[in-house]
Amino acid sequence: MITVDDFWSALIESNVTFFSGVPCSLLKNILTGLSRFDAIRYVDATREDAALGLASGVSLCGIKSGILIQNSGLGNIINGVSSLNLIYKIPVLIIVTWRGSYKNDAPEHIIIGKVSSKLLRLFKIPVYILETKRQIKEAVARMDALKVPVAIMIKELTTA
Amino acid sequence: MNRRQALEEIMAFLGDGDIALFTTGKISREAFRIQDRKANFYMVGSMGLISSFSLGVAYACPEKQVLIFDGDGSAFMNLGSLAMVSRSKLANITHIILDNGVYASTGNQKCISSEIDISALANALQYKWVKTVADVEDLRICLKYLKRKRGPRFLRVMIDTIEGVSPPRIGISPLRITRRFQSAIRQLSIR
Numbered sequence: 001m002i003t004v005d006d007f008w009s010a011l012i013e014s015n016v017t018f019f020s021g022v023p024c025s026l027l028k029n030i031l032t033g034l035s036r037f038d039a040i041r042y043v044d045a046t047r048e049d050a051a052l053g054l055a056s057g058v059s060l061c062g063i064k065s066g067i068l069i070q071n072s073g074l075g076n077i078i079n080g081v082s083s084l085n086l087i088y089k090i091p092v093l094i095i096v097t098w099r100g101s102y103k104n105d106a107p108e109h110i111i112i113g114k115v116s117s118k119l120l121r122l123f124k125i126p127v128y129i130l131e132t133k134r135q136i137k138e139a140v141a142r143m144d145a146l147k148v149p150v151a152i153m154i155k156e157l158t159t160a
Numbered sequence: 161m162n163r164r165q166a167l168e169e170i171m172a173f174l175g176d177g178d179i180a181l182f183t184t185g186k187i188s189r190e191a192f193r194i195q196d197r198k199a200n201f202y203m204v205g206s207m208g209l210i211s212s213f214s215l216g217v218a219y220a221c222p223e224k225q226v227l228i229f230d231g232d233g234s235a236f237m238n239l240g241s242l243a244m245v246s247r248s249k250l251a252n253i254t255h256i257i258l259d260n261g262v263y264a265s266t267g268n269q270k271c272i273s274s275e276i277d278i279s280a281l282a283n284a285l286q287y288k289w290v291k292t293v294a295d296v297e298d299l300r301i302c303l304k305y306l307k308r309k310r311g312p313r314f315l316r317v318m319i320d321t322i323e324g325v326s327p328p329r330i331g332i333s334p335l336r337i338t339r340r341f342q343s344a345i346r347q348l349s350i351r
Contacts, residue, residue, distance in 0.1 A: 018219070043219070043248075045212070046240025053209035053241065057216020060201075060338065061345055065216070083205025084213070087334040 002133050003159045004033035010136035011066070012039045016093055018058045020044070020051035021068030026097035029160040030068065048073030052080045055092045064140070066093030071100070071116040071153075072109065081123055081149055089147040093140060094125070098153045120151045127151045161296050162322045163190055166258055167229070169296060170317075171195045173303045174227070177348050179217060182229040183210040185265030187258060189327035191229065198344035202330050202337055208237030211255065215245050218253040224348060225252050225307070232259040232273035239281070246285045246312050254306065254313040255287070260321050268321055282314040294318040 002010075007030055011017070019042045023031060034042055045051035048069045055065040069077070074096065085092060099105055100113015117127050128139045130152050143150040167190050174180055174197075181201040182188040188202040201217075203210050210230050218226040228245075235242060235257050245255055261274035282290045289309045293299045299317060306313060332340075 020216075041219075043244075046244060047238065049209060050212040050238055050241045050244060053206070053212030054216040054219075054244070056209075057213040057218075058220045059216070060213075060341065061217055061220035062342065063220050080206045080209055084203065084209060087205065088338045089335055090338065 001156050001159060002130065004029050005036075006133040007136065007158055008033060008037045008040060010133045011093075011140070012037065014064070014137050014140035016064040016066050016140055017041060018055065018063050018065040019068055020054040020065075021095075022046075022048050022051060022070065022073060024068075024070035024097040024099070026070070026099070026154055026157050027068055029158045033160065048076040049080050052077045052085075052092060052094075056080070056084060056090045059090050059092050060088075064091075064093070064144075066095055068095045070097045071112055074112065074116060074119055078119075078123070081125070085149050086123065091143045091147050092149045093143055094120075094149050094151040096151055096153055098129075098155045101155050117153060125149055125151050127153060130154050161294070161299065161317070162320045163187065163258055163260065163264070164194070164322065165296060166299065166317045166319050167191055167194055169299050170227075170229075170256065170303065175225070178225045178227060179221065179345075180227045180229060181210055181214040181217065183207070183231050183234045185231065186326060187229055187231055189330060192330045193327045198340045199348065201341050204330060204334060208234050208241075210234060211238065211241040211245055215241070215248060215250075215253065218250045219248070221345065222250065222252055225254070228253070228255045230255060230257050231264075232257055232261065232278060233263045233271045235278060236272055236276075242282065243285050246282075246287045246314075248312060249288075250312060251310045253311045254315065255282075257314070257316045258319050259316050260319045262321055264321055279314065279316040282316070287312050287314040290314045290316075292316040292318065
């Protein structure tokens with residue numbers, strides 16, 4: 001798994017500098033580490049779809065943006081992805097944790113955990129399962145080329 | 161005052177450099193019919209997201225005035241986004257609610273806005289400036305001094321439901337709306 005510094009520096013090197021989101025315990029170190037990166041602007045949102053809306057407005061104006069959410073919030077963003085981002089071609093990097101992907105997770109994560117990557121792929125969203133820094137740059141390059149949202153899924157707590 | 165009259169008054173007041181974003185349904189359609197411009201963004205889907213989306217535009221373009229044309233139904237759909245708009249403290253944002261108390265785009269079904277005063281909520285959410293107008297004269301007076309007030313501003317415009325023929329669908333594709341808007345933003349930035 002990559003470190004928090006690798007995570008944010010890969011995004012900065014790819015010019016993705018504006019983020020919104022709703023916290024997840026798996027994002028704890030990533031969000032705490034934000035304070036070390038002045039180049040990143042983060043605005044917390046009240047819901048995942050509001051994060052998507054905010055990031056989409058920023059992206060529309062030519063600043064590359066992303067959201068940081070838990071997969072329990074995937075259902076909340078689907079209408080925005082399908083009836084805003086995909087038809088207007090507004091790219092947003094969807095960084096989403098993957099609860100329910102490991103054994104013995106809490107019951108509320110089991111069902112969505114089984115279908116999380118499939119759900120994104122159903123909407124033709126390219127999905128990367130985060131393991132290396134290079135994948136982040138590949139995901140952003142793909143987003144730039146396709147002008148649609150691209151997802152990066154995080155299965156474990158990033159090293160502080 | 162009906163939706164069309166309210167939109168005509170407010171849109172006449174838009175400056176060349178102002179950005180206007182319109183919510184889903186008849187508000188977008190009516191605006192397109194009244195005065196189409198490149199710096200207009202018509203959100204045809206994703207009901208409830210116009211406020212967060214416009215907030216993103218306002219963050220990205222702090223030197224431009226950003227006007228949100230929201231409906232009562234779509235504003236109530238995502239009240240958390242209203243809190244986000246207010247909390248941003250962005251001086252360049254104006255949140256306009258065209259409030260008819262119904263879901264006009266789907267056949268005038270009653271909306272919770274007919275029972276709950278959304279401008280009282282806006283006050284509680286600490287928008288810098290909150291105003292409700294119910295007739296054309298008040299709206300005109302309000303528009304004259306609106307730009308002198310610091311945002312985030314909240315303007316609730318009480319409108320009647322229009323009976324009869326509804327405005328036609330927007331005659332340009334979503335992708336075209338994006339490209340035109342982006343070219344308008346670039347041109348506005350050069351000035």
